[in-house]
Amino acid sequence: MTVSHKEKKEYIMDEPKEFTDIIGGHGRFQMAIFIFCFFCSAPHCFHNLIMTFFAPNIDHWCARPPEIIAANISLEEWKNYSIPIVKGRSGLYESSHCTMYPSTIRNGSLYSDITKEPIKCSSYEYDHSFYKDTMVDQWDLVCDREWLISISKTVYMVAFLFAATLCGQMSDRFGRRKTMIVCLIVFLIAATLTLLSVNFIMFLVFRFFVALGLTSVYTISYVVLAEVVSMEYRSIYCFTFKYGWVFAYMLMPYIAWLIPSWFWLQLVFTLPWLTLLSIFWVVPETPRWLIIRRKFTKLETVLIYAAEKNGKDMKKAKAAIHHFITNHPQIDEKRGNETVLDLLRTPALRRNTINVYFCWFIISYIYYALSWNTNDLGGDPYWTFFICGFVELPAGFIFMFVCRYVGHRIGLLIANVLAGLCLLAMIFVPADMVWLTIFFSMAGKFFNSASFDIVYIYTAEIFPTVVRNVAVGSSSTWARIGALVAPFIRQVADVTHHTVPMAVPGCLSIISGLLMLLLPETLGKKLPDTLEEGETFAKKLDIHPKSEKQNGVSNGIEMGER
Numbered sequence: 001m002t003v004s005h006k007e008k009k010e011y012i013m014d015e016p017k018e019f020t021d022i023i024g025g026h027g028r029f030q031m032a033i034f035i036f037c038f039f040c041s042a043p044h045c046f047h048n049l050i051m052t053f054f055a056p057n058i059d060h061w062c063a064r065p066p067e068i069i070a071a072n073i074s075l076e077e078w079k080n081y082s083i084p085i086v087k088g089r090s091g092l093y094e095s096s097h098c099t100m101y102p103s104t105i106r107n108g109s110l111y112s113d114i115t116k117e118p119i120k121c122s123s124y125e126y127d128h129s130f131y132k133d134t135m136v137d138q139w140d141l142v143c144d145r146e147w148l149i150s151i152s153k154t155v156y157m158v159a160f161l162f163a164a165t166l167c168g169q170m171s172d173r174f175g176r177r178k179t180m181i182v183c184l185i186v187f188l189i190a191a192t193l194t195l196l197s198v199n200f201i202m203f204l205v206f207r208f209f210v211a212l213g214l215t216s217v218y219t220i221s222y223v224v225l226a227e228v229v230s231m232e233y234r235s236i237y238c239f240t241f242k243y244g245w246v247f248a249y250m251l252m253p254y255i256a257w258l259i260p261s262w263f264w265l266q267l268v269f270t271l272p273w274l275t276l277l278s279i280f281w282v283v284p285e286t287p288r289w290l291i292i293r294r295k296f297t298k299l300e301t302v303l304i305y306a307a308e309k310n311g312k313d314m315k316k317a318k319a320a321i322h323h324f325i326t327n328h329p330q331i332d333e334k335r336g337n338e339t340v341l342d343l344l345r346t347p348a349l350r351r352n353t354i355n356v357y358f359c360w361f362i363i364s365y366i367y368y369a370l371s372w373n374t375n376d377l378g379g380d381p382y383w384t385f386f387i388c389g390f391v392e393l394p395a396g397f398i399f400m401f402v403c404r405y406v407g408h409r410i411g412l413l414i415a416n417v418l419a420g421l422c423l424l425a426m427i428f429v430p431a432d433m434v435w436l437t438i439f440f441s442m443a444g445k446f447f448n449s450a451s452f453d454i455v456y457i458y459t460a461e462i463f464p465t466v467v468r469n470v471a472v473g474s475s476s477t478w479a480r481i482g483a484l485v486a487p488f489i490r491q492v493a494d495v496t497h498h499t500v501p502m503a504v505p506g507c508l509s510i511i512s513g514l515l516m517l518l519l520p521e522t523l524g525k526k527l528p529d530t531l532e533e534g535e536t537f538a539k540k541l542d543i544h545p546k547s548e549k550q551n552g553v554s555n556g557i558e559m560g561e562r
Helices: 005-012 028-049 066-070 075-082 135-139 147-174 176-196 200-228 231-241 243-258 262-268 271-282 287-292 296-309 314-326 347-372 381-390 392-427 434-462 465-495 500-518 531-538
Strands: 060-062 085-087 093-095 103-106 109-112 124-126
Touching (some): 028 231, 028 243, 066 103, 075 103, 075 109, 135 200, 147 176, 147 200, 147 347, 176 200, 176 262, 231 243, 243 392, 262 271, 287 296, 347 465, 381 392, 381 434, 392 434, 434 465
Antiparallel strands (some): 060 124, 085 093, 103 109
């Protein structure tokens, strides 16, 4: 590119510090990428939470043997005389779903021997009055096979764990755009192949790759957005991007109500996302990655394209881009060798790290326990699921303003404690007051969702710059572990007491909130950069007592994935 001496001189008078000073920190270029990433978060929500409708709670009982059906024994008579009454998960007595009394036909009438121990069902009948075609009745995912439903949710989170590590390394090495394209193709192929599943194990295998590809696209989207906008717009882009998830959350029950078959529902949640292949035309490689990798020819092409999309004066922009590239340090970025072990070496940092890990674990556990088990609350499952997603809309905005005045530490304390109290309140609600159970569950989801938003920002604030990304990444790993445990909330009730699944996380959430008092306040404080400053800051001491204002988090991740 040839640039005149006059144009160079004219530009150097206002030399940029960032490439966004040339192309603009926010414009049509960034908005196109934002819209793409926004729609990437929608299928992640669909496929993450869809098991609620693929395998809902369906009333079932032991199937009538052929000879009993041949004797014209009615279903009501069969259930009244052959199905024992047992204590259910809710603590109330109900008809057994998994056992029956030995029964025969004598003189044309049904005879059930209630003096003998009930036997396990060999086959099942299902109530199709509400749900028409699900995985539950297709593959008998009930009783001693019900745990497979929980495994399907855990498989998604295991893939999430792999994706968080794998996609980070791949995107750092090969580029954000190439990695997103590969992962997007993996998702589309795997999601299509799930439609060919002949058994549930085959479905689980393909679901793993759906999650591996889709969660990688989702998590890289945060990096892409952070690397194409200026610092002043970064938190806005990263915060509002997550609402693609929220809107998908609210839309999902309506689509599931319209399409009662899991096969066609999977098809509808897969085919529209072929449009994401527009990534080839919409999302270029991020300028920051090109700078780090010294790919300056490609960088020049991307910046010229961005400046043109944002409506910049192209004569001045080309001169500015040329000057920016030719005067940029032509060296590789030296990455630090800090690891998660550095978070545990010194006493105060170690205490804060363990505290934060525990907080992430319990927040994630509660989020997915409430999201995946809306069917257990009673009432209309479609409306309950919708409300569960809807409460996330105001939660983030309200606590964003709350934290502006009380700080992220106190905001997280309030949200965690109130979420825990709502879960404990659910224990004392009478079984016949379904509306009150749903109210406390949704209130708990409201505060828990706010906690999820706050904890990303607060974690990035309390740890020093040199280990900030390591701290957020390792904390997110503990969130995934919490999500791995959440699907087994039903099985916990079976082997303990029906109050345990809500009582334990409720108490732990309150404890986690109160433990925030041991962590440092970040409101109005200069944030640490080095490990030494981090240790001082962790002791709740000022790094520079005469510091006049808070240092913003420039290298942290402002908002994160669910």
